[in-house]
Amino acid sequence: MLKLENISKTYNHRHEPLTVFDRISYEMLDGDFISIVGPSGSGKSTLLLMLGGMMSPSSGKVVIDGESIYDLPPNQRAEFRRQKIGFVFQTFNLVPYLSALENVQMPLFLAGLSEIEQKERATSVLERLGLGARLAHKPSELSVGQQQRVALARMLANDPTVVLADEPTGSLDPETSAQVMDFFEEINQEGRTVVIVTHDPSVARRAGKMLRLGDCKAPYDEQAPVWASVV
Numbered sequence: 296m297l298k299l300e301n302i303s304k305t306y307n308h309r310h311e312p313l314t315v316f317d318r319i320s321y322e323m324l325d326g327d328f329i330s331i332v333g334p335s336g337s338g339k340s341t342l343l344l345m346l347g348g349m350m351s352p353s354s355g356k357v358v359i360d361g362e363s364i365y366d367l368p369p370n371q372r373a374e375f376r377r378q379k380i381g382f383v384f385q386t387f388n389l390v391p392y393l394s395a396l397e398n399v400q401m402p403l404f405l406a407g408l409s410e411i412e413q414k415e416r417a418t419s420v421l422e423r424l425g426l427g428a429r430l431a432h433k434p435s436e437l438s439v440g441q442q443q444r445v446a447l448a449r450m451l452a453n454d455p456t457v458v459l460a461d462e463p464t465g466s467l468d469p470e471t472s473a474q475v476m477d478f479f480e481e482i483n484q485e486g487r488t489v490v491i492v493t494h495d496p497s498v499a500r501r502a503g504k505m506l507r508l509g510d511c512k513a514p515y516d517e518q519a520p521v522w523a524s525v526v
């Protein structure tokens with residue numbers, strides 16, 4: 296279970312405070328498939344990073360499986376993240392000088408698997424994503440859709456129970472985008488909690504629950520509906 300408890304987040308932008316969230320709470324159940332929608336700047340990426348253990352809230356708690364993750368020391372939080380969370384970044388964040396296989400090996404290397412185990416696991420995940428014939432290709436030698444699948448494979452490599460994806464279909468054509476959504480549905484049916492940020496209503500509709508973020512006004516306006524509605 297993922298719980299946001301009374302979360303606030305204020306950035307400092309050129310010495311001006313910018314409040315993105317103000318004391319919000321929300322609970323995600325194991326096996327939920329949730330889309331997060333909202334206008335640009337409404338805090339979708341911020342929320343995902345907070346859920347993923349990558350950005351601490353200004354106040355409040357993020358609780359995953361009973362553990363308040365920002366109360367853990369940084370090394371334990373990193374370990375927790377490695378074990379439980381798979382993250383797909385909007386811009387893929389593949390390492391350009393590493394092959395597809397090496398990119399997917401990276402989290403397995405960090406988890407301390409032997410090189411043989413890393414290669415076996417990374418190969419089988421890439422095969423699952425239809426990239427068995429592209430193991431040695433570098434990101435620049437792959438199409439955008441293939442790069443996205445390498446990012447998905449890297450996210451899945453550690454067998455995460457929680458999958459967080461920021462605009463995973465943002466740069467894909469409709470057909471490739473539908474395939475990526477098939478993949479998310481499949482891994483959700485395996486019992487993983489899936490949270491996807493999207494601009495695309497057809498993508499959002501495929502998730503079971505939709506979380507809609509409101510406008511984030513800058514500079515901070517106390518009347519602003521910073522956390523609008525849960526649909």
Ligand SMILES: Nc1ncnc2c1ncn2[C@@H]1O[C@H](COP(=O)(O)OP(=O)(O)O)[C@@H](O)[C@H]1O
Nearest residue numbers: 306307308315334335336337338339340341511
């Ligand atoms: N590192 C940062 N420093 C200052 N302001 C930021 C930072 N990151 C995001 N913001 C601001 O916070 C708001 C929410 O950003 P973000 O979470 O990226 O929104 P979204 O993903 O919905 O487009 C935006 O107004 C953005 O300009």
Ligand SMILES: [Mg+2]
Nearest residue numbers: 339340341461
């Ligand atoms: Mg964003």
